[in-house]
Amino acid sequence: MTTPTGRIAAAVGGVALSFGAVAVASHGVLSRQAAIARDRIGKPLGELAVDADRLWRRSYQGEPIRLIMLGDSLAAGLGAERPKDTLGGRLARGLAHRTRRPVRLRTGAVVGAESSTLLEQIEALGDDARADVAVIVVGGNDVTHRVPASRAARSLADAVSLLRSSGCAVVVGTCPDLGALRPVPQPLRTFASRASRALAAAQESAASAAGARVVSLRRTVGPVFVDRPEEMFSLDRFHPSPLGYRRTADALLPSVLGAVDEATSARMLARADAVRLGGGMADPTPESWRRIDSYLTHTLVEPDDALAAAVADQNAAGLPPIEVSPLSAKFLQLLVRISSAQRVLEIGTLGGYSAIAMARALPPEGRLVSIEAEPDNAEVARRNIERAGVDDRVEVRVGRAAEVLPHVDGPFDLVFIDADKESNTIYLEHAARLARVGGVVVVDNVVRSGRVADPATEDEQIAGVRRGLEKLARDPRFDATALQTLDAKGWDGLAIAIRVDPESR
Numbered sequence: 471m472t473t474p475t476g477r478i479a480a481a482v483g484g485v486a487l488s489f490g491a492v493a494v495a496s497h498g499v500l501s502r503q504a505a506i507a508r509d510r511i512g513k514p515l516g517e518l519a520v521d522a523d524r525l526w527r528r529s530y531q532g533e534p535i536r537l538i539m540l541g542d543s544l545a546a547g548l549g550a551e552r553p554k555d556t557l558g559g560r561l562a563r564g565l566a567h568r569t570r571r572p573v574r575l576r577t578g579a580v581v582g583a584e585s586s587t588l589l590e591q592i593e594a595l596g597d598d599a600r601a602d603v604a605v606i607v608v609g610g611n612d613v614t615h616r617v618p619a620s621r622a623a624r625s626l627a628d629a630v631s632l633l634r635s636s637g638c639a640v641v642v643g644t645c646p647d648l649g650a651l652r653p654v655p656q657p658l659r660t661f662a663s664r665a666s667r668a669l670a671a672a673q674e675s676a677a678s679a680a681g682a683r684v685v686s687l688r689r690t691v692g693p694v695f696v697d698r699p700e701e702m703f704s705l706d707r708f709h710p711s712p713l714g715y716r717r718t719a720d721a722l723l724p725s726v727l728g729a730v731d732e733a734t735s736a737r738m739l740a741r742a743d744a745v746r747l748g749g750g751m752a753d754p755t756p757e758s759w760r761r762i763d764s765y766l767t768h769t770l771v772e773p774d775d776a777l778a779a780a781v782a783d784q785n786a787a788g789l790p791p792i793e794v795s796p797l798s799a800k801f802l803q804l805l806v807r808i809s810s811a812q813r814v815l816e817i818g819t820l821g822g823y824s825a826i827a828m829a830r831a832l833p834p835e836g837r838l839v840s841i842e843a844e845p846d847n848a849e850v851a852r853r854n855i856e857r858a859g860v861d862d863r864v865e866v867r868v869g870r871a872a873e874v875l876p877h878v879d880g881p882f883d884l885v886f887i888d889a890d891k892e893s894n895t896i897y898l899e900h901a902a903r904l905a906r907v908g909g910v911v912v913v914d915n916v917v918r919s920g921r922v923a924d925p926a927t928e929d930e931q932i933a934g935v936r937r938g939l940e941k942l943a944r945d946p947r948f949d950a951t952a953l954q955t956l957d958a959k960g961w962d963g964l965a966i967a968i969r970v971d972p973e974s975r
Contacts, residue, residue: 529572539558603641687718792959
């Protein structure tokens with residue numbers, strides 16, 4: 471059987487011509503280099519991945535989340551020695567930990583598979599294909615088998631569309647950069663890199679259009695595989711090691727969590743009586759609310775190159791895609807202007823998206839203090855804030871907010887809370903101290919796909935949101951309400967409060 475490196479040579483022989491490199495990289499040279507790579511790599515792992523299919527974290531309460539893995543050897547977990555170290559096992563464990571629900575994993579991925587086999591993988595799963603979320607990682611074999619990128623991308627889109635039609639949310643990890651394979655010599659490695667990048671770009675466009683959430687594995691984890699190959703690759707130096715799978719799962723997990731929230735939202739809406747917004751209007755399905763969100767965003771939100779660059783930068787750095795939506799960012803800007811804010815406090819910076827949006831609404835002498843727990847996130851945020859030209863108005867402080875806030879001096883005109891939900895009551899207590907009377911306090915993510923209404927929840931994030939809302943209701947220093955949102959981020963909402971004088975109520 472031809473090894474991956476042997477197929478790379480055949481795949482890129484024609485690509486070399488298109489790049490005008492015939493004199494340097496003839497097919498003969500590439501074939502000899504592939505033979506060298508075959509000798510270096512061998513097949514120490516065989517072609518069967520360890521079986522990770524099971525109910526993960528069965529001790530957790532609630533209905534199991536149904537997760538399926540589709541694609542090639544990466545999705546199957548080849549290279550991992552234990553079920554928990556496969557990509558599916560890593561995602562199942564992370565998903566269970568974050569949601570406090572058991573996760574039922576089923577793997578349809580096949581070692582050596584191309585994109586054209588995805589529909590067969592779905593069919594082979596039978597009823598298990600009607601899952602809450604599917605993760606697809608595929609593409610390496612399409613490159614090595616010389617499948618045109620457009621054809622492979624169409625096959626991927628067909629699979630995404632089929633899954634979406636059954637109510638399954640989909641996350642696609644695009645084709646990794648084959649240029650990270652050090653055993654493959656140059657110039658073969660360069661041509662393989664170009665071919666895999668072209669496929670990844672086609673996958674991103676096609677999968678997004680079909681309704682999937684897309685994660686660029688080249689951008690999110692590619693650099694660490696290049697910088698630390700001895701740690702990231704397994705024995706064959708071709709497939710990920712347990713650490714490599716952990717890094718890949720970490721890059722995919724935020725999108726998987728978002729997809730599960732979306733699936734939960736759709737299921738809860740479907741179980742309810744038909745909701746009509748008015749005569750002749752459609753039910754609020756995920757597809758319709760994404761379409762409406764796109765319309766409203768393009769109609770009401772001016773394009774902002776700095777904000778777009780901030781999102782691209784944080785995605786490239788591997789930060790989770792949990793920034794506020796463009797419409798919510800515009801809403802925060804309007805609140806800054808309505809309140810004539812001079813000083814704004816933000817709890818939770820991430821990549822700086824919302825900080826930039828609010829800082830743009832401040833007067834030249836205005837100031838925004840943003841607190842971020844993760845130093846790496848803060849570095850990305852500072853870079854984005856400087857590029858946006860608002861670094862003279864924004865100060866990013868690094869540390870756990872609960873430890874930083876006691877050293878922050880008020881008063882502030884607006885406080886925006888968008889950090890770990892478990893600590894919402896702590897943040898609200900500081901907001902009551904730091905916000906001026908008449909100041910505005912905003913808390914993000916208070917609906918959580920409708921799960922906030924569950925009084926018996928064992929999800930600590932949901933419980934934290936509930937405790938925060940109850941504090942807003944009972945604390946005489948706040949007068950609050952909440953708005954539900956349906957947008958590109960799913961079904962969620964904002965709590966909005968005014969800091970009041972208890973004596974005047």
